[in-house]
Amino acid sequence: MTQRLIIDQNMAAMPDKTSHQEVSPYDTLFSSIIGQDYYLLKQISPFAAEMSRLVGLSVAKFCAQNFAPVSVVELGGGTGITSLAILSADERLTLLSIDNEPIMQNQAKQSLQQWVDNGRLNFSDQDALSALRSLSANSVDVIASAYTLHNFEAHYRKQVLNEIFRVLKPSGQFINGDRYALDDVSAHTLSTQNEVAGYFKVLISLNRLDVLEHWIIHLFNDESENHIMREALALEQLSEVGFKQINLSHRLEVNALVTAVKE
Numbered sequence: 001m002t003q004r005l006i007i008d009q010n011m012a013a014m015p016d017k018t019s020h021q022e023v024s025p026y027d028t029l030f031s032s033i034i035g036q037d038y039y040l041l042k043q044i045s046p047f048a049a050e051m052s053r054l055v056g057l058s059v060a061k062f063c064a065q066n067f068a069p070v071s072v073v074e075l076g077g078g079t080g081i082t083s084l085a086i087l088s089a090d091e092r093l094t095l096l097s098i099d100n101e102p103i104m105q106n107q108a109k110q111s112l113q114q115w116v117d118n119g120r121l122n123f124s125d126q127d128a129l130s131a132l133r134s135l136s137a138n139s140v141d142v143i144a145s146a147y148t149l150h151n152f153e154a155h156y157r158k159q160v161l162n163e164i165f166r167v168l169k170p171s172g173q174f175i176n177g178d179r180y181a182l183d184d185v186s187a188h189t190l191s192t193q194n195e196v197a198g199y200f201k202v203l204i205s206l207n208r209l210d211v212l213e214h215w216i217i218h219l220f221n222d223e224s225e226n227h228i229m230r231e232a233l234a235l236e237q238l239s240e241v242g243f244k245q246i247n248l249s250h251r252l253e254v255n256a257l258v259t260a261v262k263e
């Protein structure tokens with residue numbers, strides 16, 4: 001029990017903890033070394049950068065099919081890697097980037113200041129569910145994200161999906177590049193084991209055992225039963241919420257791009 005903290009009433013509204021009265025000290029996933037040294041992810045997981053690029057390409061495709069300037073909301077903007085891919089997709093689009101971890105978002109604020117200055121980028125420091133709840137129904141063209149939803153506790157994620165559907169305009173699109181666990185559990189385990197081996201190889205050679213420790217701890221969170229976002233169930237949930245044209249593509253090991261339309 002010494003390693004567990006009791007959360008107070010204010011924190012009960014925080015993401016990922018809505019169904020718990022207790023929270024592990026490791027739940028502050030992006031607030032410490034991972035957040036400070038997030039750039040190392042590119043080296044330990046090259047697929048992560050690729051997924052942000054694919055999210056950007058999907059947004060570009062959506063913009064090409066729409067005459068009016070497109071409004072995009074991004075969930076979990078982090079240090080701005082995906083935000084930049086989205087902003088580069090079309091020079092007319094506007095982006096609201098949501099992230100409730102200042103260590104991550106402050107890096108994005110620094111590197112993307114020029115887009116703030118020319119009025120195309122705004123930030124929200126709320127958690128994804130609260131931020132979505134504050135938006136009007138049928139008000140946004142695209143809700144995009146990379147490597148954020150898999151971090152959510154399952155019940156919280158379900159509520160977020162409902163809100164995404166509510167907030168999107170008819171014909172609006174949900175675009176998510178993320179960890180979608182393989183339905184074949186053995187194949188998923190093997191792929192994750194290879195991923196972990198890669199973490200060790202890269203981070204030991206960089207002498208960053210501190211970062212290695214935190215990513216391994218983080219991975220236990222991703223793989224836990226109340227977080228893991230398994231492909232079949234994830235697609236089924238999108239359908240239950242009301243989405244059509246649900247498509248999973250570009251599978252790269254445990255990562256994939258998912259798009260869905262609110263018809």
Ligand SMILES: C[S@@+](CC[C@H](N)C(=O)[O-])C[C@H]1O[C@@H](n2cnc3c(N)ncnc32)[C@H](O)[C@@H]1O
Pocket residue numbers: 015016030048052075076077078079080081082083098099100101104105126127128129145146147148151152
């Ligand atoms: C792995 S990072 C992804 C950042 C970026 N999209 C990328 O691909 O590099 C996930 C981000 O989601 C944010 N995040 C996690 N849970 C969140 C929540 N409930 N609401 C808002 N942001 C959240 C974290 O703070 C973190 O910055």
